[in-house]
Amino acid sequence: MRRIRQADKLKNVRYDVRGPILQEAQRLEALGEKILKLNIGNTAPFGFEAPQPVLAAMIQHLPDSQGYSDSKGIYPARTAVAQYYQSVGITEVGVEDVYIGNGVSELITMVLQAFVDDGNEILVPAPDYPLWTGAVALSGGTPVHYRCDERNEWNPDLADIESKITENTHALVVINPNNPTGAVYSEETVRGLVDIARRHDLVLMADEIYEKIVFDDAVHHHTAKAAGDDVLCLTFSGLSKAYRVCGYRAGWVVVTGPKERASDFLEGLTLLANMRMCANVPGQHAIQTALGGYQSIDELIVPGGRFHDQIQLASRLLNEIPGVSCVPPRGALYCFPRLDPEVYPIEDDEAFVIELLREKKILVTHGRGFNWFEPDHFRLVTLPDADVLTEAIGRIADFLQVRRGS
Numbered sequence: 001m002r003r004i005r006q007a008d009k010l011k012n013v014r015y016d017v018r019g020p021i022l023q024e025a026q027r028l029e030a031l032g033e034k035i036l037k038l039n040i041g042n043t044a045p046f047g048f049e050a051p052q053p054v055l056a057a058m059i060q061h062l063p064d065s066q067g068y069s070d071s072k073g074i075y076p077a078r079t080a081v082a083q084y085y086q087s088v089g090i091t092e093v094g095v096e097d098v099y100i101g102n103g104v105s106e107l108i109t110m111v112l113q114a115f116v117d118d119g120n121e122i123l124v125p126a127p128d129y130p131l132w133t134g135a136v137a138l139s140g141g142t143p144v145h146y147r148c149d150e151r152n153e154w155n156p157d158l159a160d161i162e163s164k165i166t167e168n169t170h171a172l173v174v175i176n177p178n179n180p181t182g183a184v185y186s187e188e189t190v191r192g193l194v195d196i197a198r199r200h201d202l203v204l205m206a207d208e209i210y211e212k213i214v215f216d217d218a219v220h221h222h223t224a225k226a227a228g229d230d231v232l233c234l235t236f237s238g239l240s241k242a243y244r245v246c247g248y249r250a251g252w253v254v255v256t257g258p259k260e261r262a263s264d265f266l267e268g269l270t271l272l273a274n275m276r277m278c279a280n281v282p283g284q285h286a287i288q289t290a291l292g293g294y295q296s297i298d299e300l301i302v303p304g305g306r307f308h309d310q311i312q313l314a315s316r317l318l319n320e321i322p323g324v325s326c327v328p329p330r331g332a333l334y335c336f337p338r339l340d341p342e343v344y345p346i347e348d349d350e351a352f353v354i355e356l357l358r359e360k361k362i363l364v365t366h367g368r369g370f371n372w373f374e375p376d377h378f379r380l381v382t383l384p385d386a387d388v389l390t391e392a393i394g395r396i397a398d399f400l401q402v403r404r405g406s
C-alpha cells in the first residue's frame with residue numbers, strides 16, 4: 001500500500017517555535033518533569049488577564065454570534081479598526097479596506113496565498129517571526145532574508161535589503177516592533193524601508209502586532225503612515241498581545257496606498273476570505289470595545305508595569321552572564337541574547353536548547369528557528385513574573401557556566 005505522506009509544498013515550511021523542541025518538552029512532561037515554557041508569547045498562562053470590558057463584550061454578544069458574519073468581518077469591528085488608524089494619522093482607511101481574520105496568523109497566510117506566484121521573492125527579516133518565512137514558502141514563493149543589525153539596535157540593514165532585490169522581488173516584510181529582537185525601528189529606518197519599496201515597486205507587509213508594547217522613550221512609527229498614498233501597504237495587527245486575548249483569534253489586515261492599482265489582488269484576497277466563510281464571530285465582537293475603551297496595556301508598559309519591569313530584568317540578568325550579550329529590547333515580549341562564539345562554540349543551536357531543556361527543564365527557542373544566520377542566539381519569552389524569570393535565567397547561567405568550564 002502507498003505510504004501516506006505530507007504534501008511536497010510543505011518541504012520548506014518550518015515553525016520551530018512549536019517544533020521538535022516542544023515535542024521533546026512534551027515527552028519530558030509525560031515522564032512527570034515540570035518544564036518552564038519560555039517559548040511562546042502566550043500571556044494567559046503567566047497570569048495576564050483580558051481587560052474585563054473586552055471579555056464582557058464577547059459574552060454579551062455570544063447569543064448573536066451563532067451565524068457566519070460578513071466574510072471580511074462584522075461592521076462595528078471593521079469601523080473601529082478603520083477609525084483607530086485614522087486617529088493615528090492614516091486618514092485614507094475606510095471600512096472596506098479592513099479584513100478581519102482569525103488572528104494575524106491566518107491573515108498572513110491568506111494574504112500571501114492571494115499575492116505570491118511560484119518563484120516570487122519576498123524579502124523577510126532575519127531574524128523573523130518564522131510564520132512569515134513558512135507562509136511565503138507554503139505559497140510557492142522564495143523567502144529572501146535580509147539582515148537586521150544587532151550593532152544598530154537590530155534595525156534592518158537597508159543596504160543589505162537593496163543588495164538582495166532582484167527582478168523577482170515583489171514584497172518587503174517589516175516586523176516592527178520586532179519579534180524576536182524587541183527592536184522598535186527608528187523613524188529614519190521606517191522611512192528608509194518605505195523609500196526602498198517605493199523605488200523598487202514593492203508591496204509593504206507590516207506586521208505591527210506589538211505596536212502598543214513599547215517601553216520608555218521608544219516610539220512606534222506606522223509603516224503605512226510613512227508609505228502614504230503611493231506605496232501599497234498591508235498592515236497586520238490584532239488583539240492577541242496588547243489585549244492579552246490570543247485565544248479569541250481576533251486580528252486584522254488593513255490596506256492603504258494605491259488600492260486602485262491593487263484591485264485584482266484585493267479581489268483574490270476577498271475570494272480567499274469568502275472561501276473560509278468568516279473569522280470567529282465572538283472574537284470579532286471584542287474588537288470595537290478593545291480599541292475604543294480604556295487602554296489597560298498602558299499600565300503594563302511603564303516602570304512598575306509587569307511587561308516593562310520583566311523585560312528589563314531579563315535583559316539585565318542575561319547581560320550579567322559572561323559571554324552573553326542582549327541588546328535591551330525596546331518593545332514586544334522577548335529577549336534575543338547572543339552567545340559569544342569564542343566563549344560558547346555552538347555548532348547546532350537546536351541541539352543546544354534541547355540540552356538546556358533536558359538539563360535545566362527550561363524551554364527556549366534557538367535563534368535559527370527565527371531564520372537567524374548563525375547558531376549563536378536564542379529567544380526567551382519574558383512573560384513570567386520576576387521571581388520565576390530570575391530562577392529561570394539563574395538556571396540558564398548555571399548551564400552556561402558548565403559549558404564555559406569556569
Ligand SMILES: Cc1ncc(COP(=O)(O)O)c(C=O)c1O
Pocket residue numbers: 041102103104105106129175178179207209237238239240246250251
Ligand atoms: C510578530 C508576530 N506576528 C503575528 C503573530 C501571531 O499573532 P495572532 O495571535 O494574531 O495570530 C505573532 C505571535 O506571537 C507574532 O509574534
